[in-house]
Amino acid sequence: MRHLFASLDKEKSMTLKDDLTRVLFVGLLVVLTGCSNTEVSGQTDMAIEAGVSEVSSNAITAISFYVQLASNGQLVSPEASSFENMVTRFNEAHPEIRVSLEQSVTQRPSILEATRRYDCFVHYQDELKSRHANDLLSLSPLFEAESSVFQEDHASIHLADYRLEGELYGLPAVSRPTLMAYNADLLAQRGLELPSMDWTFEDFLELSLAAASLDDADRSYGIAHGDDLLFTNGRNVGWVRMSTYPPSAYFDGPQTQVHLNWLKLMQDQGVLLNYHSDNYKYVQQEITNGRVAFWEVLAGDPSLYYFDPEQELPFEVGVVPMPLVPDPERTATRNFLDRGYFISRHSEAPQACWEWIRFLSGQPDVFIGLPVRRSVQESQAWQALYGDGTAQAYLQAFAQRQPEHNLAPVIWPLNELRAQAIEDALNGGDVAQILADAQEKADIYLACIGDLYIPELADQVVEQRVQVCAEQINVSFGVDLVAQLVFQEYAKAGT
Template identity: 25%
Template structure:
């Protein structure tokens, strides 16, 4: 059952978790107050997230994902540990099942009711829409006053996922970059050179064409998953195109250079036949990962979580996405993390909590207790590559290197709604309908532009 008010879970669960892991809407938004600068108090030396010594007792509400044991394991031990070191601060969690859209709905409902959380789980897909309303507290004044934490500690593109204009509106927790996964055996069988750091789209096309063979259910496809909007966008970005104009108000996928890239991916599907039709997987109830593990796909772009291809009985690896000499080296990054509500009455205590959630101690807990795949804190991400070397691909370092040139999606307004408009249009272009790209994208332009300027809660 969804809890509609702050609550703690049972003491027995809290004690158990402590022992295991730390043994030693219809209503208008309330006006958001202006961000407050941090007080002069300094943290205690050596204390991760330590509170000022003379701080008054405060209770912070913390809205985050809940509803299953993994969600509780993710935060309850951290809450206990933080409160031990900060006896003046009590964290009251608000558990809300779901993802970005469910958490945002809950957040806006609580703000409208005058019961907003002090700190909350956030996602890059909803950040900018909230930032237009100044919902997030600008953390720059706190970062400037506190030498213990810095943006340099985090993977670059993940850190940028929590920026809006000149404001730092939160800290990333987990993140992903998009890389190419490829079947080494298929490349070697066809005498193809393996992808390098500077392979081109011509190299990609040559490999995809050579690997594609057979007919019917036994057909092997050179590539897959470029039909997904997020992957189409990367190819557009490389050529200087985008989903929206620079001010994020106008739809530009139906203009050059973006539309040429849509036409090229359409050619892979229909004229060249090197791309797995989405309907092949959907009709059989398979995922792209399932088909890759059976040797039916040569390579495909995916965000850097590899659990879906671990069952492969052949060697596989990852590579940077191809680029041509005049391209912009880029890829897609998406992140989730935490923000402070700009209307909090306890900005200094909220800073201590979110700073702790950005600490090495918190990140190592998430990795060890809940299997966080790509932590955004550099030191933990890099050590995870070392400790997991036996199960990760040989060139796993590439997924971290990609954060140096990756970029967030041009998030604006109802970004999840924009995803839902663009994907069916691409499905009609790349699918059996073979829709004309110009007509299909022109047809959704007005609706995308409405969603792009939508302000949540208004």
């Protein structure tokens, strides 16, 4: 028999009505699925009383759980010990369920592969596609059977990221927004005020210009930056127009030429230290030696991406949200690296997985970064992990997020063209010629995309068309942000 609700929810006191709702729902789930859990030894009858199942000691429901760990600049994630501790705590508190944990930093099964190997797992939200609906369990019935307290603890804007055709296929777990780290000692040395939580792009430029120095005896940079999104959105530069379909590219317009020449000037004046795969070690050296005022980090990173987390920082470092840009529809935050909980449709123990996920979702110290549940964000336990100032920066950065544009699957090859054009210009190329070449490729790509209309097509069809069209302009397909970060971790480790 299926073993349900082995213990009361430790995060809240549930009403009898809530208990009965959950019991009735799970009973219906058992009838509909006709599945039985894997039992390590023996079987037992189940008695349900006020949402609690009473089971004999020899009946254990075993579930396999996989987590894609955050790497944090290390090949051994600080999340590893957290999950091991959580498994021990949960197994002791729920003797009728046995969680078997598998975790990895560099080995990353796809969502589809994970559904075939594990009962439940943690994975990156941006990889959730409509084609996964056949292999993922819809969490909508489980979620809706919970109390209103639990449901309202998850903001609808975050739940929407895990919905396919209205069904909830994942439960938001953690987010790691991009923030701006700053060298407080260098800013003080230059007689500058520290950035505030609500600073603007103009504030950022003013501080970066004032912090930079070309003096060999006192050299410093304003910002180490490897992506133009901050400057593009801060200066409201229009590379691509997405208000109509198909989108339009304006790579060789006068605005983009002015922008690239401005970036070159910022580099020449020492304001911008542009980093890429070939100069990572140099950038790391300049930052750790205290010669860079600003650089980007991900929430929860104790190494601030460039430092040894086991050693004391050589100078005072603070973090603030990315600066506010003029257009409220834009954001200077590049990514969030959201991860969520998923249950395989092939699992024979979905309810045990849900109990485990519910337990994890209420813990403040499972993941590095920002927990998505409101009550956990507001808890003293979570805020104490990072300190009031840093925790506030995480929360404010999280609140600045913008919904992903529905044309995002089509736009990424154009973003690759933009990034390559900027790199070529900063390496000394002719700006006008670089942009003319980029515009020609953009036109070829958009002509290939044609009248592809995303809302009416499966994401796999869109991906295939985008891949074919991207190959026509020699843009590689499928190098996602997570893969890039894993590559960078190996580079840091010297492997």
